[in-house]
Amino acid sequence: xxxxxxxxxxxxxxxxxxxxxxxxxxWAILGILAFAFVAVPLFADEYLxxxxxxxxxxxxxxxxxxxLLVGYCGQITLGAGAxxxxxxxxxxxxxxxxxxxxxxxxxxxxxxxxxxVGVVFGVPSLRVRGLYLAVATLAxxxxxxxxxxxxxxxxxxxxxxxxxxxxLSLFGFPIESPTEKYLFCLAVLVVFALLAKNLTRGAIGRxxxxxxxxxxxAEVIGIRPMYAKLSAFAVSSFFLGVAGGLWGFxxxxxxxxxxxxxxxxxQLLFMVIIGGLGSIMGSFFGAAFIVILPIFLNQLLPWLxxxxxxxxxxxxxxxxxxxxxGALIVFFLIVEPHGIARLWSTAKEKLRLWPFxx
Amino acid sequence: MKLRNxxxxxxxxxxxxxxxxxxxxxxxAKGKQAQAQVAEQFFPVLVYRTGPFAPNGTPWANGFVDYxxxxxxxxxxxxxxxxxxxxxxxxxxxxxxxxxxRLKNKGGGATAFQSLSTGATFALTEKAPVDKxxxxxxxxxxxxxxxxxxxxxxxxxxxxYWVGADVLIxxxxxxxxxxxxxxxxxxxxxxxxxxxxxxxxxLLQERAKMHGxxxxxxxxxxxxxxxxxxxxxxxxxxxxxxxxxxxxxxxxTALKEAQATGYPREKMYGIWWAGAEPDVKDVGEAAKGxxxxxxxxxxxxxxxxxxxxxxxxxxxxxxxxxxxxxxSVLYMRGLISAMLGIEGVKRAQERYGKGKTMTGEQARWGLxxxxxxxxxxxxxxxxxxxxxxxxxxxxxMGSSWVRVHxxxxxxxxxxxxxxxxxxxxxxxxxxxxxxxxxxxxxITPRTPEQCKQ
Numbered sequence: 001x002x003x004x005x006x007x008x009x010x011x012x013x014x015x016x017x018x019x020x021x022x023x024x025x026x027w028a029i030l031g032i033l034a035f036a037f038v039a040v041p042l043f044a045d046e047y048l049x050x051x052x053x054x055x056x057x058x059x060x061x062x063x064x065x066x067x068l069l070v071g072y073c074g075q076i077t078l079g080a081g082a083x084x085x086x087x088x089x090x091x092x093x094x095x096x097x098x099x100x101x102x103x104x105x106x107x108x109x110x111x112x113x114x115x116x117v118g119v120v121f122g123v124p125s126l127r128v129r130g131l132y133l134a135v136a137t138l139a140x141x142x143x144x145x146x147x148x149x150x151x152x153x154x155x156x157x158x159x160x161x162x163x164x165x166x167x168l169s170l171f172g173f174p175i176e177s178p179t180e181k182y183l184f185c186l187a188v189l190v191v192f193a194l195l196a197k198n199l200t201r202g203a204i205g206r207x208x209x210x211x212x213x214x215x216x217x218a219e220v221i222g223i224r225p226m227y228a229k230l231s232a233f234a235v236s237s238f239f240l241g242v243a244g245g246l247w248g249f250x251x252x253x254x255x256x257x258x259x260x261x262x263x264x265x266x267q268l269l270f271m272v273i274i275g276g277l278g279s280i281m282g283s284f285f286g287a288a289f290i291v292i293l294p295i296f297l298n299q300l301l302p303w304l305x306x307x308x309x310x311x312x313x314x315x316x317x318x319x320x321x322x323x324x325x326g327a328l329i330v331f332f333l334i335v336e337p338h339g340i341a342r343l344w345s346t347a348k349e350k351l352r353l354w355p356f357x358x
Numbered sequence: 359m360k361l362r363n364x365x366x367x368x369x370x371x372x373x374x375x376x377x378x379x380x381x382x383x384x385x386x387a388k389g390k391q392a393q394a395q396v397a398e399q400f401f402p403v404l405v406y407r408t409g410p411f412a413p414n415g416t417p418w419a420n421g422f423v424d425y426x427x428x429x430x431x432x433x434x435x436x437x438x439x440x441x442x443x444x445x446x447x448x449x450x451x452x453x454x455x456x457x458x459x460r461l462k463n464k465g466g467g468a469t470a471f472q473s474l475s476t477g478a479t480f481a482l483t484e485k486a487p488v489d490k491x492x493x494x495x496x497x498x499x500x501x502x503x504x505x506x507x508x509x510x511x512x513x514x515x516x517x518x519y520w521v522g523a524d525v526l527i528x529x530x531x532x533x534x535x536x537x538x539x540x541x542x543x544x545x546x547x548x549x550x551x552x553x554x555x556x557x558x559x560x561l562l563q564e565r566a567k568m569h570g571x572x573x574x575x576x577x578x579x580x581x582x583x584x585x586x587x588x589x590x591x592x593x594x595x596x597x598x599x600x601x602x603x604x605x606x607x608x609x610x611t612a613l614k615e616a617q618a619t620g621y622p623r624e625k626m627y628g629i630w631w632a633g634a635e636p637d638v639k640d641v642g643e644a645a646k647g648x649x650x651x652x653x654x655x656x657x658x659x660x661x662x663x664x665x666x667x668x669x670x671x672x673x674x675x676x677x678x679x680x681x682x683x684x685x686s687v688l689y690m691r692g693l694i695s696a697m698l699g700i701e702g703v704k705r706a707q708e709r710y711g712k713g714k715t716m717t718g719e720q721a722r723w724g725l726x727x728x729x730x731x732x733x734x735x736x737x738x739x740x741x742x743x744x745x746x747x748x749x750x751x752x753x754x755m756g757s758s759w760v761r762v763h764x765x766x767x768x769x770x771x772x773x774x775x776x777x778x779x780x781x782x783x784x785x786x787x788x789x790x791x792x793x794x795x796x797x798x799x800x801i802t803p804r805t806p807e808q809c810k811q
Contacts, residue, residue, distance in 0.1 A: 164799075253484035255480075314445070
């Protein structure tokens with residue numbers, strides 16, 4: 001009843017081609033943005049910012065990057081963590097070695113470095129596909145893990161391989177307090193999400209999807225597989241590189257290669273699979289599921305235990321958290337193999353008919 | 359449809375079952391918090407009771423918590439009740455940071471954080487000055503943080519990895535009959551490939567330059583169950599000594615591999631984190647002769663404080679872990695770590711008012727002016743366990759006494775005198791590294807006048 005586009009006439013191509021053709025969607029998105037930019041900083045406390053919202057935003061950005069490659073172009077990758085590491089360490093080196101390098105400049109340069117590395121490690125995708133490609137991208141993970149642990153130049157000769165940055169600022173404004181960090185990450189994420197959405201709606205995104213759906217047919221209609229696949233690797237790695245830079249600079253402040261281990265790559269892949277392959281929205285759902293749910297469970301269980309008068313031991317909570325989390329992954333994959341994003345679009349379909357379904 | 363209902367019922371049952379399985383034992387910790395009016399001092403406890411490092415993390419955590427319970431059983435910190443909450447980190451840096459954020463404002467503000475992870479210490483070092491909460495890293499953490507003028511909030515009490523590495527080289531030199539005998543000797547460091555394992559490298563390189571021994575570095579990927587290639591290289595190189603910088607399963611794996619390659623265990627020396635019961639128990643007789651550093655204390659089943667814990671905590675059914683673990687090496691390490699935090703608060707109370715709750719800032723002052731002489735230690739029940747410790751603005755470590763203990767096949771026995779790290783070697787390195795950190799972070803080191811405040 002409320003969510004219907006009846007009466008909304010489109011009289012120009014521009015109106016027909018906009019990202020959200022339905023008025024209610026536009027309002028909803030504006031509302032969410034206003035909520036995120038204004039209401040959240042007013043009401044959220046420090047713990048929420050530093051432990052939940054900032055990691056969520058940064059990993060959403062990374063999941064977006066992985067989704068462009070895996071979800072839109074169909075190239076499975078297990079090297080996502082490595083590209084994040086490249087972005088983080090490259091940005092670190094730019095800031096340490098170049099005097100007066102601004103934060104945004106370092107992050108973007110880190111992203112471009114990651115994109116270049118992504119293209120190199122994307123070359124095997126021209127020959128191998130599917131699971132074989134996933135194994136080939138593992139090479140990136142192992143290589144960069146090794147490089148950042150062993151080659152001292154990358155870590156500015158730090159004795160323990162751990163690097164750190166501080167005193168971040170943006171055009172003279174410090175990025176120190178949790179609110180500032182949150183707003184900075186949010187702004188970056190909004191820009192990149194818009195970029196990703198438009199890329200996937202444009203010619204390049206259609207090329208990626210054509211390659212994903214059937215590469216031989218795509219080639220026959222004139223799409224260059226090399227260009228499409230490598231551009232997907234480049235764009236995806238760029239996103240990941242920027243996310244990696246944010247993760248190191250804004251979230252951790254001090255990090256070692258273990259922050260971008262193989263576990264991180266798997267985590268990102270699971271995010272896009274659970275959230276929804278080939279869906280921008282899905283990246284956010286996936287990141288929320290993987291980042292927030294374990295922490296939520298970890299705090300909910302002792303609270304629930306308190307309600308019924310038992311105190312659960314720390315190890316017990318931790319074990320239960322892993323079990324419930326695993327069970328929920330299985331549950332979601334069975335109920336909706338296309339991810340939470342599909343559940344969302346089904347809900348929207350239902351909403352259009354509500355309250356008078358056929 | 360039927361199948362679905364069954365599945366739903368089964369999963370609900372499983373969840374319920376997991377609750378009942380995890381519910382028992384620790385029902386006592388929280389119930390007591392209800393008694394209001396008493397001043398409370400909150401201690402956050404970052405632990406890892408799960409994951410590959412749990413066998414070592416659990417006794418540490420149990421010792422830590424048991425000591426807090428012991429303090430409460432004997433009247434608190436001058437009447438102030440020590441409260442605590444555990445948070446599981448799994449030895450992962452990001453979860454440690456989450457736990458830190460979760461606990462830092464609880465219970466009237468955290469007194470001090472002890473992360474039991476060098477990686478987490480690096481991350482928290484950036485956060486602690488902002489939140490004004492001290493970080494106690496007793497026997498781990500970053501070595502250059504011994505310089506309190508730069509690292510105002512870090513307290514690597516009792517010893518750093520540079521101290522450990524220095525003492526190991528001293529001990530080896532003594533065995534060989536002098537530092538000049540080290541020339542041309544081959545020493546191999548087998549280390550956990552993380553900030554923890556890499557910490558001793560600069561000092562060992564410095565010592566290698568001084569004495570002309572040949573240092574080779576063999577990293578082992580975390581968690582350290584895969585060491586075949588490492589020990590193959592050791593078999594080929596035949597080093598005179600192997601230094602082991604492992605944690606958790608890595609230690610027992612290294613000992614098993616040493617047995618398999620036939621490398622004499624007598625020539626293996628571990629850091630104090632590679633010298634506890636969980637490391638050698640599985641290997642048993644085969645680990646006989648293996649040496650490790652003891653961070654002052656070893657296994658202390660006969661110490662007074664151990665007996666106090668048994669009587670006043672375990673005796674009342676309030677023990678955190680199994681009873682037979684009380685007094686083991688890592689249990690004692692956790693217990694001492696908690697004691698240092700408590701004593702810091704006590705010292706702060708002397709200045710800011712007895713029987714009051716101390717803020718993180720006040721506790722920091724207490725830790726920086728810690729002065730535990732033998733008499734105080736004896737009164738606390740640490741006679742024979744620890745040597746006096748005295749901190750100052752420039753020295754946040756407080757003491758660098760270390761012993762070596764050896765596994766006899768069934769228990770750890772002390773096998774050396776007390777050593778002290780060579781200040782002439784370590785101090786310049788600490789100053790250099792901390793000055794570099796200060797420059798990077800644009801920190802102005804505190805002057806002696808500022809220190810007095």
